[in-house]
Amino acid sequence: MIDRRGPFGIRPATPEDRAALSMVCLRTGDAGEDATGKEDDPELLGLIYAVPYQVGAPEFAFVIEDSGGVCGYVLGAADTMAFQRFMNDEWFPPIRARLRDPGADAGLWNGSDWGRRVVHEGWSLPPVDLARYPAHGHIDLLPRAQGRGLGRWAMEVMLGALGAQGVPGIHLGLSARNGKALGFYERIGFRVADPPGILDDTVFVVKALGRAVM
Numbered sequence: 001m002i003d004r005r006g007p008f009g010i011r012p013a014t015p016e017d018r019a020a021l022s023m024v025c026l027r028t029g030d031a032g033e034d035a036t037g038k039e040d041d042p043e044l045l046g047l048i049y050a051v052p053y054q055v056g057a058p059e060f061a062f063v064i065e066d067s068g069g070v071c072g073y074v075l076g077a078a079d080t081m082a083f084q085r086f087m088n089d090e091w092f093p094p095i096r097a098r099l100r101d102p103g104a105d106a107g108l109w110n111g112s113d114w115g116r117r118v119v120h121e122g123w124s125l126p127p128v129d130l131a132r133y134p135a136h137g138h139i140d141l142l143p144r145a146q147g148r149g150l151g152r153w154a155m156e157v158m159l160g161a162l163g164a165q166g167v168p169g170i171h172l173g174l175s176a177r178n179g180k181a182l183g184f185y186e187r188i189g190f191r192v193a194d195p196p197g198i199l200d201d202t203v204f205v206v207k208a209l210g211r212a213v214m
Ligand SMILES: CC(C)(COP(=O)(O)OP(=O)(O)OC[C@H]1O[C@@H](n2cnc3c(N)ncnc32)[C@H](O)[C@@H]1OP(=O)(O)O)[C@@H](O)C(=O)NCCC(=O)NCCS
Pocket: 028, 031, 032, 033, 139, 140, 141, 142, 145, 146, 147, 148, 149, 150, 151, 152, 153, 173, 174, 175, 178, 179, 180, 181, 182, 183, 184, 187, 188
C-alpha cells in the first residue's frame, strides 16, 4: 500500500486486479454512470479503457480499495504516441480476432458495437498538443468512493509518478455529457484544451506537470 485515507488505500494495480478494473470501468462507463444496461459485452469497456494500462503502463496504474475490495482506479500512460502503438500493434489484434466488425456506420450499432468498432478500427491520436501534454490517463471511482476527496488524492499519486519521470504535461478525454467530471478536473487544475478539439463525443482537458503537480 502506498498510502491510506480512513478506510481507503491506494496501491499499484496488479494482474490480479484486471477483473476489478473492468468492473469499475463498466459501472462508471456511461459518462460517469453505470453502463451495465447499455453494454451487451460487459468486458469491452474495460478492455479498451482500463485493463491495457495495467499491462502496458503498470508504473502509472493504481487501484483504490476498501474492505469491500477495489472501488476505483487511476491509470496513466506517459507517452501517448507509444501507448497508441502498443494498443494498435499488440493489444487490439488478439481481441479483434474474436469480435465481429460492426462496420463504420454508427447508425447501425447496438449495445457494445461502438467498442467492437474501436477494436477493429484502432485507436486514433487525440487532437491535443502531444509535445506539451504527452501523457494521458483515466480515473473512475465507484459511487461509494466518490465525493470524499479520493479523486484528488488518487490524481496526486498518479500525476506525482508522471512528474517524477519528467513528463511535462497530461491530457484527459471525457464525455461531453460528463459535466461532473469536467467540474472536478477544472477544480484540480486542468483546463479545456485550446483549441477545444472534440473527437466524437470526447472533450479534452490538459494540465502542465512540474515537481509540485497540484
Ligand atoms: C469524477 C471523479 C473521479 C471525481 O472524484 P471524487 O473523489 O468524486 O472528487 P473529490 O472528492 O476528490 O473532489 C476533488 C475536488 O473537486 C471538486 N469537485 C468534485 N466534483 C466537482 C464538480 N462536479 N464541480 C466542481 N467541483 C467538483 C470537489 O469539491 C473537490 O474540491 P476541493 O478538493 O477543493 O474541496 C469521481 O467522482 C468519479 O469517478 N466519477 C464517476 C466516473 C467518472 O465520471 N470518471 C471520470 C471519467 S472522465
